[in-house]
Amino acid sequence: MKEVIAVVRINMMNQTKKALSDAGIAAFFAHECQGRGKGFINPKILEGVDKGYEEAASVLGEKGKLYPKRMVTAVVEDSQVDDVVQAIIAVNKTGKPGDGKIFVLPVADAIRVRTGEKGEIAIG
Incomplete structure (x- = not known):
């Protein structure tokens, strides 16, 4: 099992949800x-900003803004990872910064609380 974590633009969330559903997730x-x-x-x-220098913060300007x-987080079977990643890329890629x-991280185990099922059965 793998955990797929994607950070996407807010305005792409509906397309991302649809793409995941279409990919079977x-x-x-x-x-x-x-x-x-x-x-x-x-x-x-950045070092200057961390040290509290106002000049550094003013130079940083909007680039330091969060x-x-x-x-979006999904735990999927290993065989689904490529489909999930490609689905997310397909709807979020504009070619501009901020896409x-x-x-992708390994998941040691999953347990469905209601039934006690473990492993891939719990995420299916």
């Missing part, structure tokens, strides 16, 4: 979150 979570990519920010400026995003990120 009915169960997933969506969370509000904020973040930003690394962009073209000089690390020295942007509202959505984080999002996808992370």
Whole structure:
């Protein structure tokens, strides 16, 4: 089993939900979150901001801003990972910064609370 975590633009959430459903993934979570990519920010400026230098913060300007995003999480069978990743990419890729990120992590186990079922049966 794998956990697929995708951070996407808010305005792409409906398309992402539909793409996951079309890929056969009915169960997933969506969370509000904020973040930003690394962009073209000089690390020295970030150090200055961390130390509290107002000049560094003013130079950083909007590039230091955290942007509202959505984080979508789905635990799927190993055989479904590529389909899920491709479905998310297909609807979120614009070719511009901010399209999002996808992370794939191993899942040791899953337990359905209602029945006590374990493993892939619990996520099916």
